[in-house]
Amino acid sequence: MEKQIAKRIIDAVMALDPLLGEIDLAISEVSNEAERKALALKLGEIFYQLSEGFINPICREYPDLAVRD
Numbered sequence: 001m002e003k004q005i006a007k008r009i010i011d012a013v014m015a016l017d018p019l020l021g022e023i024d025l026a027i028s029e030v031s032n033e034a035e036r037k038a039l040a041l042k043l044g045e046i047f048y049q050l051s052e053g054f055i056n057p058i059c060r061e062y063p064d065l066a067v068r069d
Contacts, residue, residue: 006058010065013054020046
């Protein structure tokens with residue numbers, strides 16, 4: 001993959017962070033424990049897919065694109 005495309009993908013995935021954080025906050029307010037846990041599990045799966053499907057492969061190819069705090 002070309003580096004400029006890889007950077008666009010990383011930037012787009014990182015731009016999802018505030019939105020996913022808002023979903024997490026909303027999930028934490030669900031009163032039904034079973035429903036809250038099911039939703040949290042699905043959100044965790046999304047984080048996993050973004051990490052394993054996009055961030056990690058790209059950062060292995062382009063270590064300089066690794067997200068830094």
